[in-house]
Amino acid sequence: MSDLTFNKVAGAVLATGLAIVGLRELSAGVFAPPEIEKPGYLVEVAEAADAGGAAVEAPIDWGTVLPTADVAAGEAVFAKCKSCHVVDQGGANGTGPGLFGVVGAKPGAHPGFGYSSGMADFAGKTPVWTYEQLNIFIKAPQKTIGGTKMTFVGLKKPEDRINVIAYLRSKGGSLPVPAPDPAVAAQSSEGGVPAPSGPDAGQAAPGAAEAGKPTATGSTAAPAVGAGGPTGQGPGASAEVKSKTANPN
Ligand code: HEC
Structure with a gap:
C-alpha cells in the first residue's frame, strides 16, 4: 500500500467519523427531546407523609x-x-x-x-x-x-x-393516656407514623403476609374488626400471588 493510498483511506475514515458526529449534533438540534419538568409521577400518599400538610394523614x-x-x-x-x-x-x-x-x-x-x-x-x-x-x-x-x-x-x-x-x-397534664386502639395503630403504621404496635397488631400483619389464605380467615378473628376487612385482604391477596409465582415447580 503506497503512502498515498494510506492517506486516502485514513482521510475517508476520518471524514466518515466527522460526518457521523456532525449528523448526530445536527439531529440532536432538530429532534431535541422535550424537557421533562417533573420526572415520573407524583405519589400523593408519600408526599402527604413527608409534608404533613393539608393532605390526608394517618390517624x-x-x-x-x-x-x-x-x-x-x-x-x-x-x-x-x-x-x-x-x-x-x-x-x-x-x-x-x-x-x-x-x-x-x-x-x-x-x-x-x-x-x-x-x-x-x-x-x-x-x-x-x-x-x-x-x-x-x-x-x-x-x-x-x-x-x-x-x-x-x-x-x-x-x-x-x-x-x-x-x-x-x-407539665401538669391531667388527661390519662387512652388504651391502645389496635385498629388505629394498624392504620397509622401503614401511613408511616412510628407506631410500635401492640402484641396483637404486631402479629396480625406479618402473619397475614406470610401465610396467605389460612390466616386470611384468621385475620377476621383479629381484634381490629374495622381494619381487618381491607388490610386482611390486601396482604392476603398479595401473599397468594406471591405463592403462585414462587411455586412454579
Ligand atoms: C407567635 C406566638 C406563638 C407561638 C410561637 C406559639 N403560640 Fe400557642 N398561642 C399563642 C396565642 C396568642 C394563643 C392564644 C390564641 C387565641 O386566643 O386565639 C396561643 C394558644 C395556644 C394554646 C391554647 C391555650 C389555651 O389556653 O387554650 C396552645 C395549646 C398552644 N398555644 C400551644 C402552642 C405550642 C405547642 C406552640 C409551639 C409548637 C405554640 N403554641 C406556639 C401564641 C403562640
Whole structure:
C-alpha cells in the first residue's frame, strides 16, 4: 500500500467519523427531546407523609404513641413555642397564655389571658383539650381555629407534634393516656407514623403476609374488626400471588 493510498483511506475514515458526529449534533438540534419538568409521577400518599400538610394523614393512636414518645425531643421542639409560651407552673402569660396543665384543660381558660373570639368560640364547643384536638390545632393553628391570635405556622411533622404534646402532658397534664386502639395503630403504621404496635397488631400483619389464605380467615378473628376487612385482604391477596409465582415447580 503506497503512502498515498494510506492517506486516502485514513482521510475517508476520518471524514466518515466527522460526518457521523456532525449528523448526530445536527439531529440532536432538530429532534431535541422535550424537557421533562417533573420526572415520573407524583405519589400523593408519600408526599402527604413527608409534608404533613393539608393532605390526608394517618390517624394517630395516642394510646400507642404516647407511652413511647420522646419527651426530651418534645422539649426541644417546644423551643419554637417559647417566644410566646411559658409552660412552667405559675408561669406568666406572654404573647400566648401559660401552658402549664393545658393537656386536659378547658380551652381558652388560662387566668388573665385575653383570648381571641375565635378561641372563645372553640372553647364553647370543646370541653377539654384532648390529645387529638391539640394535635390538630398545633399542626395548623390558623386553619383549625379561625381568627386565633396564635400566629404560628404549625408543626408539620407528626413526630414533632407527638413529642411536644408528650412534653406538655408532662407539665401538669391531667388527661390519662387512652388504651391502645389496635385498629388505629394498624392504620397509622401503614401511613408511616412510628407506631410500635401492640402484641396483637404486631402479629396480625406479618402473619397475614406470610401465610396467605389460612390466616386470611384468621385475620377476621383479629381484634381490629374495622381494619381487618381491607388490610386482611390486601396482604392476603398479595401473599397468594406471591405463592403462585414462587411455586412454579
Ligand atoms: C407567635 C406566638 C406563638 C407561638 C410561637 C406559639 N403560640 Fe400557642 N398561642 C399563642 C396565642 C396568642 C394563643 C392564644 C390564641 C387565641 O386566643 O386565639 C396561643 C394558644 C395556644 C394554646 C391554647 C391555650 C389555651 O389556653 O387554650 C396552645 C395549646 C398552644 N398555644 C400551644 C402552642 C405550642 C405547642 C406552640 C409551639 C409548637 C405554640 N403554641 C406556639 C401564641 C403562640
